């Protein structure tokens with residue numbers, strides 16, 4: 001059974017016994033937010049990341065989810081993308097397409113991926129422009145508290161260095177406040193050229209989920225969530241800067257990733 005609690009300002013924490021349990025809880029949550037968003041405003045605007053998160057969403061294409069989710073109402077975006085061809089193994093689009101999107105009935109025109117034929121800078125500019133058009137036509141809701149879109153759900157993975165999307169520790173991209181999408185040509189994790197949502201966009205979402213699994217992430221999970229001692233304070237750890245201003249934040253993790261959390265007390 002999962003261990004769950006709510007931190008006074010770091011959101012809800014769900015530590016699961018194993019990856020199977022985590023992935024069921026994660027897809028249940030996605031299906032629930034999808035249904036609620038469609039009921040509320042007719043569509044579901046979901047933002048994906050890359051990495052291990054996508055395989056944990058695999059159950060969405062299996063019964064009962066593949067039949068109960070209203071795929072025709074989904075609009076799919078990416079919180080970050082590597083600037084490589086869409087058929088390249090490093091492409092976050094390819095990963096999601098192969099694992100999920102090719103197996104359900106999301107309309108191809110609702111899949112909002114980057115232009116992979118231009119530079120990282122141009123890809124970021126074009127992606128932001130495309131999202132601004134969708135806010136203008138009200139497919140994507142505008143935030144009431146910021147000059148940002150309010151996506152229904154942003155799904156983030158987290159690296160063992162605490163990066164989320166392609167926002168890396170101590171990188172200038174963390175400071176970008178006026179753009180919705182920015183670019184990097186020096187990502188510490190390959191490939192070097194990437195685009196990423198900025199923190200103001202992530203923090204304007206209605207719901208943000210961070211998924212972290214494996215022991216290699218335990219320290220970053222602790223630094224991102226727990227109340228820190230003055231020695232540990234790490235103001236530029238990207239995962240710690242995820243703090244939706246008027247939305248929900250939920251952390252999904254397995255026991256190894258959650259093992260250094262202050263609230264980690266599983267009975268054996």
Ligand SMILES: O=C1O[C@H](COP(=O)(O)O)[C@@H](O)[C@H](O)[C@H]1O
Pocket residue numbers: 049050051052053080081082092156157158159160163164165166189
């Ligand atoms: O490079 C990236 O890494 C993160 C984390 O990946 P994981 O495999 O350690 O879960 C991912 O969320 C991000 O989208 C991706 O571009």
